[in-house]
Amino acid sequence: MLHFFLIFLTLTSLYANKIQDFKWANGVTYSEFLEQHTLPRKPLLDNLDVDDRRLVEEIRAGVNCNLLVDNDEKILQVLIPLNDELQIHIYKTDTSYKFEAIPIVSETRTESFTLKIQSNPSIDIKRETGSYSLVAIFSNAFGSSLDFTALRKGDDLVMIYEQKYRLGKAFSMPTLLAAMVETNNKPHYIYLNEDGRYYDEKGTQIESFLLARPVKNARISSRFTKRRFHPVLKRWKAHLGMDYAARRGTPVVAAGNGTVVYAARMGSYGNLIKIRHKDHYETRYAHLKSFRRGIRKGKRVKKGQTIGYVGTTGRSTGPHLHFELRKKGRAINPAKRVQLTTKRLKSKEKAAFIELSTNYNKKITLNLDEQKAYIKKQAIEKSCYFNNRELDG
Numbered sequence: 001m002l003h004f005f006l007i008f009l010t011l012t013s014l015y016a017n018k019i020q021d022f023k024w025a026n027g028v029t030y031s032e033f034l035e036q037h038t039l040p041r042k043p044l045l046d047n048l049d050v051d052d053r054r055l056v057e058e059i060r061a062g063v064n065c066n067l068l069v070d071n072d073e074k075i076l077q078v079l080i081p082l083n084d085e086l087q088i089h090i091y092k093t094d095t096s097y098k099f100e101a102i103p104i105v106s107e108t109r110t111e112s113f114t115l116k117i118q119s120n121p122s123i124d125i126k127r128e129t130g131s132y133s134l135v136a137i138f139s140n141a142f143g144s145s146l147d148f149t150a151l152r153k154g155d156d157l158v159m160i161y162e163q164k165y166r167l168g169k170a171f172s173m174p175t176l177l178a179a180m181v182e183t184n185n186k187p188h189y190i191y192l193n194e195d196g197r198y199y200d201e202k203g204t205q206i207e208s209f210l211l212a213r214p215v216k217n218a219r220i221s222s223r224f225t226k227r228r229f230h231p232v233l234k235r236w237k238a239h240l241g242m243d244y245a246a247r248r249g250t251p252v253v254a255a256g257n258g259t260v261v262y263a264a265r266m267g268s269y270g271n272l273i274k275i276r277h278k279d280h281y282e283t284r285y286a287h288l289k290s291f292r293r294g295i296r297k298g299k300r301v302k303k304g305q306t307i308g309y310v311g312t313t314g315r316s317t318g319p320h321l322h323f324e325l326r327k328k329g330r331a332i333n334p335a336k337r338v339q340l341t342t343k344r345l346k347s348k349e350k351a352a353f354i355e356l357s358t359n360y361n362k363k364i365t366l367n368l369d370e371q372k373a374y375i376k377k378q379a380i381e382k383s384c385y386f387n388n389r390e391l392d393g
């Protein structure tokens, strides 16, 4: 732990050196970045193991990075965030440079806001908060479960969400914890349950993009993690997918309806299929022994349809399917979307859910009360203003 705190101390306290913020430019590869900054390719790319090489492929355009340079503009350190939890740290040593993946030190704050509908939730949330991300998480969570055309001017909307901050700046997508929106004076609630799924006030899961298991009856041999301290390698690693151990040749099925956008070899992934789904979702199936006949780029596939066969091509230690789910290019945990169990909450889970939703309801009520008090106060101030004018006149 101490180690990465020291990095930040170094970053902020050595005022002889300068911190430069920059956004990762669109279309720039990691290799090109090294070249542009005359950083040595050998220790920072060529000598990386295959997992770290996969990490550098995760760098996204537009991400906020930091450089620490000395008086001669020589690079001392680079920080490149990969996801909410892990970042690449490049640092100068006496003789060369070193590469490592380290956790992001972040602070998570719970925030909320209340508004009265003027036109529709998207426009109103954007106007109230200035954030497109909050619009996105609101509409993703409610999905098609709510008829937005039934909204009327003056209906209440409350959102409670979590936002991460890195070095004092908001970063990464916020997470919607709970929301309430009124239509025709009837409140509709949504809550993020402990299982990572959204439920309404009755404990019914809100329909969202649900996937089938890509390999039937297979054991999950490795789960999704954005940061994990590897006990053997003694360093931070990420596993941005789910592994299903299965015998070579076991059929792999499309997890959802979509279009094949890639079916060929790709580096450490081996034989890889990528399927594009609705709402910017994409699934990836790696290490395949072979593709099913007819499965090629442009082919439309149905949920549950066989697309290939389990193998161990690419960088793999044994036959298994490495399965990834991405949204707009970002890896997300498939476990939250793959339907493994029934959607109804059972007695114990239901009790926990009721406790959770009751707590959120209290917060929502508090928000609404504050809004009412604020509107009342404004009305009083306004009437005082007019009264005074009358007296003056």
Ligand SMILES: [Zn+2]
Pocket (backbone or CB within 6 Å): 222, 239, 241, 242, 243, 321, 322, 323
């Ligand atoms: Zn894997």
